Amino acid sequence: MNKIMYSGAEILLKSLQKEGVEEIFGYPGGVVLPLYDALYLQDDIKHYLVRHEQAAVHAAEGYARVSGKPGVAIVTSGPGACNTITGLANAYYDGTPLILITGQVNSKLIGGDAFQEADIVGITRSCCKHNYLVKDVKDLARVVKEAFYIATTGKRGPVVIDIPVDVFNAKYTFNYPKNIELVGYNPNYKGHPLQIQKALETLFESKRPVIISGGGVVASNASKELKEIATKLHIPVVHTLMGAGTYPDNLETSLGMMGMHGNYCANLTVANADVIFAIGTRFSDRITGCLNKFARDAQVIHVDIDPCSISKNVKASIPIVGDIKNVLTTMLSQLSKSHHKVNLELKDKWFNDILEWKKKVAIPQKMSDKLSAITVLEAIYEYTKKDEPIVSTEVGQHQMWTAQNFKFNQPRKLITSGGLGTMGFGFPAAMGACVASKKGYVLNIAGDGSIQMNIQELMTCVDYKFKVINCIINNGYLGMVRQWQEKIYNKHYSQTKISSPDFVKLAESYGALGIRVEKEEEIIPALKKAIEFNGPVLIDFICENFEMVYPWVLAGQPIDKVLLSRGEC
Amino acid sequence: MTINHTISVLVSNEVGVLSRIVDLFSGRGYNIESLTVAPALDSVYSRVTIVTPADNDVIEQICKQLNRLIPVIKVANLSIGEAIEYEIGLLKVYVSDENRAEFMNIVAQAEAMIMDVNDKTYTVKIDGDEKKVQTFAELVRPYGIKEFVRSGKVAITKGNQFSNIKTLVKQD
Numbered sequence: 038m039n040k041i042m043y044s045g046a047e048i049l050l051k052s053l054q055k056e057g058v059e060e061i062f063g064y065p066g067g068v069v070l071p072l073y074d075a076l077y078l079q080d081d082i083k084h085y086l087v088r089h090e091q092a093a094v095h096a097a098e099g100y101a102r103v104s105g106k107p108g109v110a111i112v113t114s115g116p117g118a119c120n121t122i123t124g125l126a127n128a129y130y131d132g133t134p135l136i137l138i139t140g141q142v143n144s145k146l147i148g149g150d151a152f153q154e155a156d157i158v159g160i161t162r163s164c165c166k167h168n169y170l171v172k173d174v175k176d177l178a179r180v181v182k183e184a185f186y187i188a189t190t191g192k193r194g195p196v197v198i199d200i201p202v203d204v205f206n207a208k209y210t211f212n213y214p215k216n217i218e219l220v221g222y223n224p225n226y227k228g229h230p231l232q233i234q235k236a237l238e239t240l241f242e243s244k245r246p247v248i249i250s251g252g253g254v255v256a257s258n259a260s261k262e263l264k265e266i267a268t269k270l271h272i273p274v275v276h277t278l279m280g281a282g283t284y285p286d287n288l289e290t291s292l293g294m295m296g297m298h299g300n301y302c303a304n305l306t307v308a309n310a311d312v313i314f315a316i317g318t319r320f321s322d323r324i325t326g327c328l329n330k331f332a333r334d335a336q337v338i339h340v341d342i343d344p345c346s347i348s349k350n351v352k353a354s355i356p357i358v359g360d361i362k363n364v365l366t367t368m369l370s371q372l373s374k375s376h377h378k379v380n381l382e383l384k385d386k387w388f389n390d391i392l393e394w395k396k397k398v399a400i401p402q403k404m405s406d407k408l409s410a411i412t413v414l415e416a417i418y419e420y421t422k423k424d425e426p427i428v429s430t431e432v433g434q435h436q437m438w439t440a441q442n443f444k445f446n447q448p449r450k451l452i453t454s455g456g457l458g459t460m461g462f463g464f465p466a467a468m469g470a471c472v473a474s475k476k477g478y479v480l481n482i483a484g485d486g487s488i489q490m491n492i493q494e495l496m497t498c499v500d501y502k503f504k505v506i507n508c509i510i511n512n513g514y515l516g517m518v519r520q521w522q523e524k525i526y527n528k529h530y531s532q533t534k535i536s537s538p539d540f541v542k543l544a545e546s547y548g549a550l551g552i553r554v555e556k557e558e559e560i561i562p563a564l565k566k567a568i569e570f571n572g573p574v575l576i577d578f579i580c581e582n583f584e585m586v587y588p589w590v591l592a593g594q595p596i597d598k599v600l601l602s603r604g605e606c
Numbered sequence: 607m608t609i610n611h612t613i614s615v616l617v618s619n620e621v622g623v624l625s626r627i628v629d630l631f632s633g634r635g636y637n638i639e640s641l642t643v644a645p646a647l648d649s650v651y652s653r654v655t656i657v658t659p660a661d662n663d664v665i666e667q668i669c670k671q672l673n674r675l676i677p678v679i680k681v682a683n684l685s686i687g688e689a690i691e692y693e694i695g696l697l698k699v700y701v702s703d704e705n706r707a708e709f710m711n712i713v714a715q716a717e718a719m720i721m722d723v724n725d726k727t728y729t730v731k732i733d734g735d736e737k738k739v740q741t742f743a744e745l746v747r748p749y750g751i752k753e754f755v756r757s758g759k760v761a762i763t764k765g766n767q768f769s770n771i772k773t774l775v776k777q778d
Contacts, residue, residue, distance in 0.1 A: 167676045221680075
């Protein structure tokens with residue numbers, strides 16, 4: 038038995054080390070002083086000081102999405118903790134493993150409205166997977182162990198550990214627990230073999246099958262198995278926004294992204310399928326469109342680690358609860374023993390239909406002499422694709438154009454806010470991605486609205502020389518909202534015209550590189566200069582104001598009602 | 607079809623577990639008709655019995671969502687299969703001299719129990735299933751119910767089925 042006494046702060050750091058944590062993001066404050074003192078006295082864990090607590094959580098999420106390891110953030114009580122809510126909700130929605138450590142006022146003062154007190158366990162209850170208030174230093178190591186286990190298993194997600202200042206100061210021995218006893222938490226990893234068999238037979242007999250690959254495939258690291266299944270069974274694959282890169286975009290059977298701004302072909306394929314093999318997707322409304330008309334005639338095979346995702350929105354005919362990698366591996370082994378042969382003739386017509394649909398694409402819209410956002414993004418993609426950079430995005434038109442125009446051949450390359458749709462996510466997430474990837478540069482594709490939501494992180498990037506290249510698609514509007522106003526609200530551009538600072542001067546005042554691009558021929562030189570610069574860059578692409586994102590399925594419409602240009606209604 | 611479901615939830619008896627359950631219902635727009643909570647045989651666990659109106663799809667989601675909460679150990683929908691459901695009603699009723707005999711007759715027939723008497727009111731306990739409690743209240747309503755307090759439902763499966771996990775029940 039280890040008899041050396043440690044402070045709660047030291048126990049926390051030792052526990053984090055036991056979990057393999059090397060990098061954390063955070064912002065100090067009154068009640069976490071003991072923790073920051075313990076951090077000061079050690080070299081094993083590197084702390085990155087951000088400029089806003091929300092950014093700490095987004096950065097931890099970017100880190101987690103790229104590395105696959107849980108991200109860790111530390112903030113102080115009250116306002117510090119309250120500032121993390123958006124970050125937590127974002128990670129909870131997109132199933133990102135995260136540990137958030139919040140300081141709390143002295144445990145004896147809790148409930149007495151102390152300075153910087155907030156009931157953070159109460160506030161975060163509905164936007165994290167689980168949370169703890171540690172009132173006794175004896176529980177601390179166990180709680181950290183449990184928190185990491187919960188965050189990284191089942192449907193992954195954020196876990197909050199709220200620690201009062203007196204617990205950081207209290208002394209206790211350090212023995213990191215080996216086992217976990219959580220009677221009520223037993224995620225199901227292995228899919229039911231009979232269900233998998235049934236799914237396989239259904240796929241064999243299908244005439245018009247399609248696979249929808251979602252974010253769960255990324256979380257489960259199951260891209261290889263997905264590719265094998267799709268190839269062996271000869272099934273085309275569409276992906277959701279969160280599933281970008283799970284199935285290589287350069288394969289012929291990859292039909293690209295489906296959903297509200299998905300490809301015509303991807304949407305039509307799903308709408309006309311007789312069997313939908315949905316893997317690691319929760320069928321959000323941005324995917325299904327009008328729910329009553331979605332997949333009416335299709336059998337739905339749905340694999341997910343989270344039982345709640347199954348039959349929540351779309352009724353599954355063959356539900357399979359389990360880890361995707363495990364389920365697909367079982368399916369592959371059943372497949373190798375099976376006497377069935379894929380009947381290619383049966384699927385001929387299906388592939389002919391798909392080829393026809395592939396021909397229909399969005400019609401480009403040239404409206405003024407200003408740069409087209411799509412031209413800019415195509416150029417960025419073409420110029421940077423040899424480096425295969427990690428790409429983060431903010432939320433809005435630029436996000437959809439990125440998803441449409443960048444081809445991702447591996448997972449964990451597109452870091453974007455899918456479920457919550459958080460403007461201000463991309464930039465701090467890109468910082469986390471920099472820390473996790475340790476090499477090259479990270480592209481953050483932003484809008485002029487979104488970038489202003491966490492612009493303060495430029496200073497963090499300058500301090501740590503993070504090579505984040507922010508490509509601002511500057512169209513002078515909150516473009517996605519404006520697009521809806523144009524189409525649905527009679528061009529009443531209510532509060533969507535938005536001004537911006539001089540981004541070049543702004544970048545320079547932070548010590549970053551700022552470049553303005555107004556003509557097509559300036560795009561490549563600007564990118565070249567940005568990549569060569571050893572630090573953060575803002576490139577301000579002055580773009581056409583009224584460009585719209587197409588294809589577009591209006592909210593509430595069935596997904597095969599795809600608009601390809603302004604002319605359609 | 608929306609009907610009342612009786613859900614029996616075994617949880618770790620820890621701080622905040624009831625808030626987690628109630629938050630889940632309010633956050634996802636589910637209703638709670640009644641709710642009872644008490645420690646289980648082994649007091650590290652608690653038993654929560656929830657009555658909730660829902661159709662088949664919604665009740666499936668409610669059970670799954672409850673299961674997703676970390677301190678929730680077991681969720682059983684007792685409306686599937688046979689269960690004994692029980693609740694208690696306490697009523698304070700105005701009874702005058704003229705209708706006392708009639709009132710006492712109803713109390714006797716319903717097997718209710720008089721818990722307290724004063725010059726104006728009788729306080730009566732009625733127990734049984736929801737219907738029995740409700741019917742009794744309707745019968746005595748004409749006399750003037752001053753107060754009506756219900757316990758909410760507790761329930762247990764019939765026969766040799768458990769909504770417990772075996773290992774969690776200390777067997778003598």
